[in-house]
Amino acid sequence: MEQQKVTIKDVADLAGVSKSTVSRYLNNGYISAEKQAKVRKAIEQTGFQSNFFAKRLKTRESKLIGIVLPRMDSVTVGKLLSGITRVLEPEGYQSILLVSQLSSKKELESMQKLQQQGVDAILVDSVGLTAEHVRRAQEWGLPILYTGQKNAAVHCLKIDDAAAGHRMGAYLRQMGHKHAVFAGVTESDEAVGIERKEGFIAGFCEGRTDAKVDFVETGFDFLSAYNQAAEIHKLGSTVVVGATDNISLGILRYFHERGVRVPEDISVVGFGGYDVGAVVYPALTTVAFDYELMGMKAASYLLNILRGGEAEMTNLDMPLLFVERESVQNLMKKTLPINSTSLPAMM
Numbered sequence: 001m002e003q004q005k006v007t008i009k010d011v012a013d014l015a016g017v018s019k020s021t022v023s024r025y026l027n028n029g030y031i032s033a034e035k036q037a038k039v040r041k042a043i044e045q046t047g048f049q050s051n052f053f054a055k056r057l058k059t060r061e062s063k064l065i066g067i068v069l070p071r072m073d074s075v076t077v078g079k080l081l082s083g084i085t086r087v088l089e090p091e092g093y094q095s096i097l098l099v100s101q102l103s104s105k106k107e108l109e110s111m112q113k114l115q116q117q118g119v120d121a122i123l124v125d126s127v128g129l130t131a132e133h134v135r136r137a138q139e140w141g142l143p144i145l146y147t148g149q150k151n152a153a154v155h156c157l158k159i160d161d162a163a164a165g166h167r168m169g170a171y172l173r174q175m176g177h178k179h180a181v182f183a184g185v186t187e188s189d190e191a192v193g194i195e196r197k198e199g200f201i202a203g204f205c206e207g208r209t210d211a212k213v214d215f216v217e218t219g220f221d222f223l224s225a226y227n228q229a230a231e232i233h234k235l236g237s238t239v240v241v242g243a244t245d246n247i248s249l250g251i252l253r254y255f256h257e258r259g260v261r262v263p264e265d266i267s268v269v270g271f272g273g274y275d276v277g278a279v280v281y282p283a284l285t286t287v288a289f290d291y292e293l294m295g296m297k298a299a300s301y302l303l304n305i306l307r308g309g310e311a312e313m314t315n316l317d318m319p320l321l322f323v324e325r326e327s328v329q330n331l332m333k334k335t336l337p338i339n340s341t342s343l344p345a346m347m
Contacts, residue, residue: 066114083295169203176331225250
């Protein structure tokens with residue numbers, strides 16, 4: 001059976017199901033788990049799916065880009081999507097958005113749905129790359145780009161989380177802080193949960209044996225961080241480092257309600273550079289990321305592939321901007337010795 005002549009009927013005959021069943025499978029309709037397995041196996045054996053979508057990609061028939069986002073109630077996701085749209089819409093492409101709700105399993109299911117709908121390319125703002133993510137990027141007949149995470153085996157676009165963490169750690173070290181609490185997310189998110197945290201610890205503890213970093217796990221959301229703030233405060237650190245600005249803002253709210261002064265009693269910093277961080281009091285010191293630029297670069301990369309360009313990740317470095325505001329106390333000023341010769345003379 002030649003690959004070019006494979007039809008839905010061929011798949012249906014091999015699977016022992018009707019053509020309508022195969023059609024429902026391809027369009028994400030309901031069929032039993034048993035029939036799903038049969039159709040999937042028949043598709044793999046005939047090469048129908050890869051051939052079918054490769055043809056659509058070549059002819060650019062759909063003008064659709066599939067996008068999988070971890071959540072919608074996020075400042076960073078909104079800016080990322082804004083950047084993607086700024087590039088895709090003028091070129092006549094439309095987006096199909098699916099949300100994984102921070103679930104790796106749902107992320108993979110969403111990718112499957114988009115492939116079955118015949119999109120020209122898929123962009124995934126991933127919560128964590130698995131072996132299955134790698135396999136799909138390598139074997140599926142359409143461009144796939146992952147943002148937010150990194151794996152050398154696939155095409156990815158992400159912020160240098162380790163460098164961002166190190167920059168914040170070095171800054172707080174220079175400000176004289178020796179005990180920090182890092183309020184972060186689970187290590188299932190490698191970028192934020194591991195790289196950003198480890199980068200911070202390295203920068204904060206560099207050249208010192210008396211530096212200490214405690215860790216308290218929170219979610220990404222404001223309320224989760226707020227609910228963990230009591231435990232964080234009990235640890236008695238001089239600074240709290242939120243893995244994202246959203247986490248830091250939840251902690252700031254808790255401190256404000258209980259009369260804990262920032263930065264006089266404790267300092268607070270974050271990552272992200274959200275606009276709201278500049279208008280809260282005290283304004284939040286942070287490492288700012290340009291998520292809209294990331295979205296623009298990601299969309300431009302996919303368009304380049306769809307136009308027959310090379311799949312090279314060039315000119316995709318993401319800038320980091322350190323923003324010093326009001327939420328950190330300089331403890332070095334407290335420890336400077338008083339030089340009696342510099343005091344004004346007593347009259």
